[in-house]
Amino acid sequence: MIDWLSSALLLAGATLALLAGVGVLRMPDVFTRMQASTKASTLGLGCLLAGVALKNPESSFVIRAMSMAAFLLLTTAVAAHVIARAAARSGAPIWKGTLVDERPAVAADGGDSGKDRSANACCDAPPGPS
C-alpha cells in the first residue's frame, strides 16, 4: 500500500516536471514560461520528495526531505520573482494575446515601445560597446 502510494507520488511529480519541460518549450512568452517552470520546481519536486520519503520511512530520509521541501518553497518564489523583475525591466517581449499589460516602464514610454525595447534588449545590446 505504501509502495503504491509512493509510486503514485513519484509518477505525479515526474508528470509535473515533464509538463514543465513542455510548457517551457511551448509557451509564447517569458512570463508564461516562467510560471510553467516554477510550478514544476515547487509541486513536482515536492511530490518527488514526498514519494521518496514514503518509500524510505527512516528519520535520515524524512528529515532531509522535509527540510529540503521547506527550503525549496522559500527559494523558488524568490528566484521566480527576481527573474520576472529582471525580464520586465530589460523589456522582454510580451505575448500578443496578453489582455492586461501592467508594466509601468513600457506604458511610460508610450505607444508600442515594448517591441522596440525588446529588439534592443535581445539583439542590439551584445554587439554594442557596453
Next chain:
Amino acid sequence: MPNVSMLIVLAMLTVAAGLTFIRLVKGPTLPDRVIAIDLIGVLMVCVLVVMAGLTAEAAFLDVAMVVALISFVGTVAYARYIERERS
C-alpha cells in the same frame, strides 16, 4: 514494482531536461535562457532525489540540497546580471 516506477520517473525527467535544453538553445531572449538553466537545475535536483530513493542512500539528498542552493544563487546572480546589463 517501485523500482520500475522509479526508472519510468527517471526517463520522464530525462525527456523534460531534453525539452528544456531545446528552449535553452532556441531561447530568443536572455531571460528565456536563464529560466531554462534554472529548470535544468531543478530537474537535476529531481534526478538526485529519485536516485536517493532508488539506492536507499541518504547522502544523495545532501547532494541534491547543495545543488539546489547553488542553482538558486546562480539564478539570482544571472538576474542581477540581466538588470545590470540594461543600464
